[in-house]
Amino acid sequence: MIPVSEPLLDGNEKRYLAECIDSGWISSEGPFVAKFEAAFAARLDRAHGVAVCNGTAALEAALYALGVGEGDEVIMPAFTIISCAVAALRLGARPVLVDIDPETWCMDMALVEASLTPRTKVVMPVHIFGHAVDMDPLLRLRERHGFKILEDAAEVHGAEYFSRQLGGRWMKCGAMGDATATSFYANKIVTTGEGGMVLADDAAVAARARSYRNLCFRPERRFYHTEIGYNFRMTNLQAAVGLAQVERIDEFIAMKTRIAAWYRAALGAVPGVRFMQVQPWARSVYWVYAVELDPARGLEAATVMERLKARGVATRPFFLGLHQQPALRERGLFAGATHPRTDHAYRFGFYLPSGLTLTEATVARVVAALREALV
Ligand SMILES: *Cc1c(COP(=O)(O)O)cnc(C)c1O
Numbered sequence: 001m002i003p004v005s006e007p008l009l010d011g012n013e014k015r016y017l018a019e020c021i022d023s024g025w026i027s028s029e030g031p032f033v034a035k036f037e038a039a040f041a042a043r044l045d046r047a048h049g050v051a052v053c054n055g056t057a058a059l060e061a062a063l064y065a066l067g068v069g070e071g072d073e074v075i076m077p078a079f080t081i082i083s084c085a086v087a088a089l090r091l092g093a094r095p096v097l098v099d100i101d102p103e104t105w106c107m108d109m110a111l112v113e114a115s116l117t118p119r120t121k122v123v124m125p126v127h128i129f130g131h132a133v134d135m136d137p138l139l140r141l142r143e144r145h146g147f148k149i150l151e152d153a154a155e156v157h158g159a160e161y162f163s164r165q166l167g168g169r170w171m172k173c174g175a176m177g178d179a180t181a182t183s184f185y186a187n188k189i190v191t192t193g194e195g196g197m198v199l200a201d202d203a204a205v206a207a208r209a210r211s212y213r214n215l216c217f218r219p220e221r222r223f224y225h226t227e228i229g230y231n232f233r234m235t236n237l238q239a240a241v242g243l244a245q246v247e248r249i250d251e252f253i254a255m256k257t258r259i260a261a262w263y264r265a266a267l268g269a270v271p272g273v274r275f276m277q278v279q280p281w282a283r284s285v286y287w288v289y290a291v292e293l294d295p296a297r298g299l300e301a302a303t304v305m306e307r308l309k310a311r312g313v314a315t316r317p318f319f320l321g322l323h324q325q326p327a328l329r330e331r332g333l334f335a336g337a338t339h340p341r342t343d344h345a346y347r348f349g350f351y352l353p354s355g356l357t358l359t360e361a362t363v364a365r366v367v368a369a370l371r372e373a374l375v
Helices: 012-025 031-043 055-066 085-088 136-145 203-213 236-246 247-265 300-308 340-348 360-373
Strands: 048-052 073-077 094-098 120-123 148-154 160-163 169-172 177-184 196-200 273-275 289-293 349-352
Touching: 012 031, 012 236, 012 273, 031 048, 031 196, 031 236, 048 055, 048 236, 055 085, 055 148, 055 177, 073 177, 085 196, 120 136, 136 148, 160 289, 196 203, 196 340, 236 247, 247 273, 247 289, 247 349, 247 360, 289 340, 300 340, 300 349, 340 349
Parallel strands: 073 094, 073 120, 120 148, 148 177
Antiparallel strands: 048 196, 160 169, 177 196, 273 289, 289 349
16 A cells, blocks of 8 residues: 655654653653754744644644633634634634635635624634645735734645735745644654644743643742643653754655656646646645546545555545534534535545655556546
């Protein structure tokens, strides 16, 4: 089976892990945590990084840090992982969904304004599959409305966006909003196995995230708490792996980009299959290799994925829309909501093997199998 994802761990990972074991520093108090925070934040052009135990926790800590609480609304795309909604719900806030741009599968910024209410505290653009969200319209809207922006940069480590709004220059995804949450799960470009980080330029936002990560201990009085926080800490072991990974991020992105070119060339000759496109204002890091089937082919993603599996090729489906999630609907959320472009993407989209270990020959095998699966 050609796997859908495989991490590359042959840099300094083992050496740094051995340092943790030899020194006895395995908890979050160890020195790699701060080193990893500084290195990753610097790579994303952010002043502060707060490492946490996973990306879902990072989203929650970031929303908390931006002041989200009971009764607030958080606008997010329907096409995303449930973590985004869960993070809002755990703080007593309500997720509000908008549909996607069918070209990029990212949140359609033209739909945000109509969803704003006096309770909108945060808008959460989620950069999808390595490609930037079109941030400028949102940055302009923020000037008029004063909500905060939390970028979900789990899928775009190192990706960039050309922002006219921010001075006509290439900006890192994750460096444009008021805060950013990211994940270092094993399939992400930089991985710690499980892990996440909150990023911000504002020291006060970072301090609030840091406090939430560690049970909201009061700095001036140990074991005295005036707010509820959680244990979202990252261990020194995870951070050791993360630091070794950040050292190679440029190499990883170059590999991802090369693999994308192989896929693009091979898929060009397969009719009725749209490979992810990169907008002129985006520099993608090609986190995964996503395709969408032309409905005219009369085949849905689920069928083709099943056929690919029978041919030894692992794939992953697209996100099922949050408005379709029973666990959320049962809470009375999204009643009557329709997000047809998200539904369409779920029905016809999936992604192909996307690991860093792919070779040109393997990509050719994948595309040959896809061709057979479409017959
Ligand atoms: C992976 C991912 C997350 C969640 O990260 P975990 O570390 O698995 O909790 C959040 N948002 C997006 C867009 C992701 O892809």
